[in-house]
Amino acid sequence: MTLELDQIIWFILLGILFTGYAILDGFDLGVGILHVFVKEDQERRLLLNSIGPIWDGNEVWLITGGGAMFAAFPYVYATLFSGFYLIFMALLAALIFRAVSIEFRSKLESPHWRALWDWSFALASLLATILLGIFVGNLAIGLPLNRKGDYVGGLLHLVGPYPLLVSITTVALFTMHGAIYLSLRTAGPLQAKVRRWIGPAITVFIISAVTTAMVTLVYHPRLTSAFRHNPGLFVFPVLLMLAIANVPREISRGKDLRAFISSCLSIVFLLVVLSIGLFPDLVYAPNHPQWSLSIFNSSSTFYTLNVMLIAALIGMPLVLTYTIYIYWVFRDKVRLGSHSY
């Protein structure tokens, strides 16, 4: 073991945690955005309860990812969280409203009460997705930093055209992902309704993803330089394209589970391609590239990275085991019971 190897391992582990978050909470957020498109209370409840038991555990991937970033790369954690101040405060507000909306909405029978929390849930899910997209977009193109690693760009700089484009792509991706998930978990006429959302979502996603890819190639060549220097890495963008292309193919053949797996793989390869583009930087400083925060200049000590690695190697297999088990328990098509939301 060397410090460098540990730093690379933690870069990958952080990637795994945030990819896990994007896949799992991605469909929660997509369901949140979509569920107001059915009107009847019964149908909305079915859609909400498809994520009811699991959304909370899915959000833990984000919390653990944040904690792991703090532990492994404290300088990155400090820069990103203080730099994205109001963006993250708004994200917190969105995540709070999402959490309490699903908790509160079925506590009273009143249709006004339920409509209020349904819209709160939908808008909170949409806002969270938009903000996560803006965050990822900025991460991709980098942030102006000072010598000490503090963000010096101001608030408006964070909502530039490229982050907004990535944000639109993220909304389309999570909506598509959520719609496919809903098709897996619903049956009958509701499933037929849900399936009608998948096609438009795929179309918007593919258009925005292709636009993002072209804008990246033209305006942000730094993200593609790793691929130009190591042509073997091109296998990942190719896999990404194949995964995305496979989604409509499986949907049209009625193979929803395969479509969902393809959608998950699209998220995986998107983040793999982004990570390769960023490596070894976590926060690239376009104003002074030598001030960038890379995994090599912003990590914790060798000792701490090792201790944390042991903790992760003990903890994560346990987490995966019972997470998979719990998904297995709730694998059936959703039905409403006395304990449902």
Added chain:
Amino acid sequence: MNALFLSRLQFGLTICFHYIFPPLSIGLGLMMVIMEGLYLKTKLPIYEQMSRFWTSVFALTFGLGVATGIVMEFEFGTNWANYSRFVGDVFGGPLAAEGIFAFFLESGFLAILLFGHGKVGKKFHFFATVMVFLGSAFSAVWITIANSWMQTPAGYKLIYKHGKPIAAHVTNLLAVLLNPSSIDRLVHTLIGALLSGAFLVLSVGAYYILRRRHLDFAMRSIKIALVVAIAASMLQLVSGDANARMIARYQPAKLAAFEGHFRADAPSGMSIAGWVNARAQKVYGLRIPGMLSWLLYWNTQHPVIGLDKFKPSDRPPVNPVFQSYHLMVGIGMALIGLAAAGGFFWWRGTLFNQRWLLWLFVFSALGPLVANEAGWFSAEVGRQPWIVYGVLKTSQGISPHLPASQVLISILMFSFIYLLLGILFVFLLNRKIQAGPIPLPATGAPGEHVSVQPNVRMDA
């Protein structure tokens, strides 16, 4: 108003509101474990009814705990970037471990606990309940360890650049985790959490009895809660004593502020209640001379380190620490008295006829909540002006380029959201209590297993 003041206000506000919920979740978690365990053992449907009712209350407190807890995870970075850079090597680990070993456990098994009826067996459901309880307790373990390291840092070395310390690096993990205050503070925090749960159950149970509703449910709930309340409130006294000795040794300025003790090398008295004039270095109020010296050293003449051992700039604000500390102790004593009175009348067989005591129980649910908040306040404000005691000042931990206006916006936002959530929480909790437990299936008379208090009418 500068960014430093506002950031402290924001952190205080957000954690104060958050800290209402996790202790309740931990305390109610134990109640659920006991009730569901009794159901598995006795097969009496009343225990299933009890565990389901308290689980639904738990779900509400847990939901708000999660919603407000994620804020805390962000705030170290958003407002305290320099603190995060300085201590990340030490402090980040426990936070990550909290995610891996606590949050995943509780949120995962919560799915089974809340939605798993009929999908898993009864024994496995009980196992899930135990895991949710353990997960919430583990979360307290990790976050209290992290906070204790800020109180009594150990197992680290300082890294210097141009002669100034720029970071703390771990040298001994075990010494970080088991720093001098970890165990004492963890025990105190967990017992405080158990008290929150026990007194909430006592309160609701007493209310039902006074209103002659759900009597069997209420009496059984009260008895379980009373056992926990008696044991926990007594143990909290022992734990409080241990904490005072620990603080006397490792954070003497904080202890001196607890009692408004200024003169070094003099024995210290203990106030029952009072008011500190820090400028005149005087405490007005009811004070027992030599009592603190006696409690710490079994000798009323033993000197206690006073605040004038410290530069004025290294002292915590005395009166707020004094007041919150005495509020915590006062409530702790009152809770012991209430629990003991409950135990006494239970033993005499007249507990459910003591309306005055039942009314006190109804309001007692607020006791542990306020005591937990006050205890946290005295611990954290008593640590000032340090963010890491003796190592890093709070003023050095702030995010350097944070505009005060943005912090103010976030404070207004959180104030609005938390006010709304607080109102909704009370409203929904009250509705749940008024609606009562889901009635038992009609088969079998619901009261037939009641073996207590024939003098309480069962026809309500």
